[in-house]
Amino acid sequence: MAASEYGLLIDYNWCTGCHSCEMACAVEHDIPIGQFGIRVDQFGPWEIGPDKWSYFFVPTPTDLCDLCSERTEQGKKPTCVHHCQAHCMEYGRIEDLAKKLANHPKQVLFAL
Numbered sequence: 647m648a649a650s651e652y653g654l655l656i657d658y659n660w661c662t663g664c665h666s667c668e669m670a671c672a673v674e675h676d677i678p679i680g681q682f683g684i685r686v687d688q689f690g691p692w693e694i695g696p697d698k699w700s701y702f703f704v705p706t707p708t709d710l711c712d713l714c715s716e717r718t719e720q721g722k723k724p725t726c727v728h729h730c731q732a733h734c735m736e737y738g739r740i741e742d743l744a745k746k747l748a749n750h751p752k753q754v755l756f757a758l
């Protein structure tokens with residue numbers, strides 16, 4: 647199947663900002679320091695109203711992401727998905743992931 651049929655769904659509402667996905671990806675793909683297959687960015691904390699704060703992390707795959715093709719061809723999960731202890735990353739068919747994307751906000755769907 648073409649890689650473009652598959653993607654990553656990241657439910658960043660539950661992302662803790664632990665950076666495990668970044669590290670796992672860099673080790674698996676031997677990515678040099680300063681470059682990323684996936685990068686976790688922090689937004690906030692910002693006060694957006696009385697006693698209301700915005701503070702979240704968003705992991706974003708980059709052009710170095712190949713959706714862990716070697717692993718997935720062997721039936722394994724991408725290493726970022728495998729190492730995410732918040733279980734907020736999922737690999738699968740874009741068609742299926744898009745249905746889950748509709749379930750609630752604060753998610754990112756990535757495809758090659």
Ligand code: SF4
Pocket residue numbers: 654670671672674675683684707708710711712713714724725726727
């Ligand atoms: S799917 Fe693989 S290559 Fe892509 S961000 Fe995750 S670990 Fe890196």
Ligand code: SF4
Pocket residue numbers: 660661662663664665666667668686703705729730731732733734735
């Ligand atoms: S491993 Fe999971 S919880 Fe940790 S930064 Fe990445 S997506 Fe967020």
